[in-house]
Amino acid sequence: MLKRLAYLTLCACAPAYATPSLDEARVQRLAADRYWIALGHYETAKLGGWRSYVDDDKFFLAADGAHHPDRELRATVDALYAPASLGDKHAQCVFPARTRWLREQLQLTDLPTPDCQEYQRWYADVAPHSAVLIFPAAYLNSPSSMFGHTLLRIDKADTRSNDTTLLSYAINFGAYIEGSDNSILYAWKGLMGGYPGLFAMMPYQEKLSEYRSLENRDLWEYQLDLTPEETGRMVEHVWELKQVQFDYFFFDENCSYRLLELLQVARPGLDLTSQFPLTAIPTDTVKAVKQSGLVSDVRYRPSRERELLARAEPLDHDEKQQVLAVSADTAQLQSPAFTALPRERKALVQDAAYRLERYRATGQERDPEQAKRSFELLRAINRNPPPPLDIQRPGLPEDGHQSRTWQLGVGTREDRAFAEYGLRMAYHDLNDNAYGFPLGAQIEILQLKLRQYEHNEWQVQRLDLATIRSLTPRNELLKPWSWQVAGGLERVPGKHDDEVLVSHVNGGGGGTWQLADGLLGFALGTVRVEHNNDFAEFVSPAAGFNGGLLWRNGLGNMTLEAKGDYFTNGEVRRSLSLNQQWEISQNLGLRLSAKREFSHLASAQNEVMLELKWYQY
Structure with a gap:
């Protein structure tokens, strides 16, 4: 005012x-x-x-x-x-x-x-000619990035011919955070609109480094067919928005939604935002942009992690041990074990060792010793260069299944038949069609399941606020932790052989290993806090385990999973479950689920269900 x-x-x-x-x-x-x-x-x-x-x-x-x-x-x-x-x-x-x-x-x-000197200098420096939509793929270890992200790159007239994309500018919209909120507070405030959102124009190289290196995320670049006039119109409006605050919400008024508004400024005939009245998940917005006819070309940039793993893939166990030895001490380049390798295998080992060193250095303060090792490895690579790295492009993220899921199931629990109706707002679980998604990643937000037993007996079966699992396999070079976190309401065996609706928060950590092509094994230790009306305590903690197999097979995805919770009040609850999904089409799946539950409070219970899942935005 x-x-x-x-x-x-x-x-x-x-x-x-x-x-x-x-x-x-x-x-x-x-x-x-x-x-x-x-x-x-x-x-x-x-x-x-x-x-x-x-x-x-x-x-x-x-x-x-x-x-x-x-x-x-x-x-x-x-x-x-x-x-x-x-x-x-x-x-x-x-x-x-x-x-x-x-x-x-x-x-x-x-x-x-x-005389608009500030604006004219800024516009001349950006020199907008064309635009590229950038989609850094999902990164589960960051609450702000678990659904992916979108931004725009603004190129000059000679950017493509001179291959100078690193000198371009990026338009980014994101939450403005003061201080250092922890991940839980960040997620809560992001859901509730607790952060202001701001547009920023910054060098593209900064964003590229952040997403490919700091967060090790694959990048997808969608060349847009905007004319120079349309691109300039969009950049004009970005100037109007500098330091202007919006409300920021993770699920709707987020980075992707705001960029759709910019594209409507660039080409007024577009109608993109009306497609997202409730949520605007980045992959869905990319799909909308592509369906509008704006995309003329797609380019894929693998992350440093993917490049490292691709280089190490043809190496055997002994050669991978040489990678670890050489990356830790370049004097090992003269060791008998390394010099005995054929020349072409040496090239692969030292290139993998260099990539491992650069991967480890990401986000860290400069270490003179590490810089020296990297330099020595580069010299060795120059003397004996490896063949070009050929990385197969994964499935396009926008070609994966839709985000919202309607579910209809029929089954039996012991001798009682039931029908089950469900809705999941977002967006993927371990058994869903994995095309365009990393195997072992699960992000489910706001899932409701209602069950109707015989004689028209209805009950809330579960209400999941969030269920997130990251089952990234460990290998000889990289040792990522697997983890999971969940919270909401669910039915558990009760002391009268019925099912009790309890509220809970649980999480865990452990490891995942690739046992064969398309087959993962995982084992996690877990903790759980539960409010259960059958317990004397208001809240009861438990320690437990969660392990099993995830198999990508010819029909779809199958999980075989064992869980156990050991409560401090003496209750012991265990379960064994099998889920197999048949992928009828990209957005239609049929899932068979079988489960056996054990509890000290009740007799063992068996449940089988056949469920139709329709993925629809």
Whole structure:
């Protein structure tokens, strides 16, 4: 508000230009134009009228511009005729995209000409010509990145011909975080809109380093067929949004949703955001952009981790041990064991050792000894270079199954038949179709299952707030931890041989190993905290285990899993389950589940269910 008053005071103290007279019908028509709505980030309010996603007064020139596109348009036209002496503070300098469009629509040929030095220097430095949508793949070990991320790269006219993408700029939208919130607090505040969201234009090289190296994520680059004029229009609007705050929510008003709005500014005929009324998961937004016809080419950039594993794949056990020895001490390049290797095998070993050293150095402070080892390995590689690294491109992430899942099952529990109805808002479990997803990754958010027994007896079977599992296999070179975390409501065996609905939070950590091609084995230690009406205590802790097999077979994915929880109050609960999914199509699956549960409070229970799963956004 103070900024707006200061601006009006400056206008009043300088010679004014004649503002054109606009009739109400024309104002209303222009204010309802899709392009003006896109520039103001307006949406239809739930009780009628308009509201802007922008949560920042300085973005609006009218006092109630956030809710009245027509009043904001009038205020903008008035501001365009403010004295040119305002310089960089002039509305034409602050809002170049609005200025260009209103000048064209209203044929404003008599506007003052302020000297917009800051904007002109910035725009000339970016020099927008074309745009690329960047999708860093999902990274489970970061709460902000578990669904993936999207950003835009802005290229100059000669970027592709000169292969200078590292000199380009990136447009990124993300949560602005002050301080050092832990992962749990970060996730909670992200879900509840506790962080402001900001657009930022930064060197693409910084983002590339962050996502490929610091987080070891594969990158997908989607070349967009925007014209130079359309790309420039989008960049103009990014200038208008600098330091302007939006509300930020992980599931809808997030990085991907905001970038869709930018693309609608670039090409006003697009209608992308209306497809995401509830959630905007990055892979779904990439799919929407592709289906709109905007994508002309796709390029894949593997992460450092994937490059390292690909280089080490043809090495046998002894050669991998040489990789570890050489990376730890380059004097081993002269050892009898290494020099005895054939020349072509030496090349593979020392290249893998160098990649391992660079992988370990990622995100760490510079270590002179490590830098020296890397230099020695580079010298050895130059003397005996390896063959080019050939990495097979994985399945396109946007070609995986849809995010939301409807579930319909029939089964029996002991001698009682039931029907089960379910809805999962997002987005993938271990048995789902793995095309476009890493094997061993599970992210489920907001899953509800209702069960109907005979005689029309209904009950809530489970309500999962979140279930996240990362089963990344360990190998001779890399030793990642596997982990899982879950929370919500679920049915467990009760003391009257019934099922009791309990609330719980549990998690665990351990290891995963690749036993064969497409076959993973995992073993985790777990802890659980549970509120159970059959227990005397209000909350009861337990320690336990979770282990099993995950097999990618010709029909789909199968899991064989054993679990156990040993409560401090003496209760022992164990289960053995088998799940096999048949992939009928990309977005349709049939799953057979069998489970046997053991409990000190109840007799053993058997359950079998056949479930149809329909993946639909």
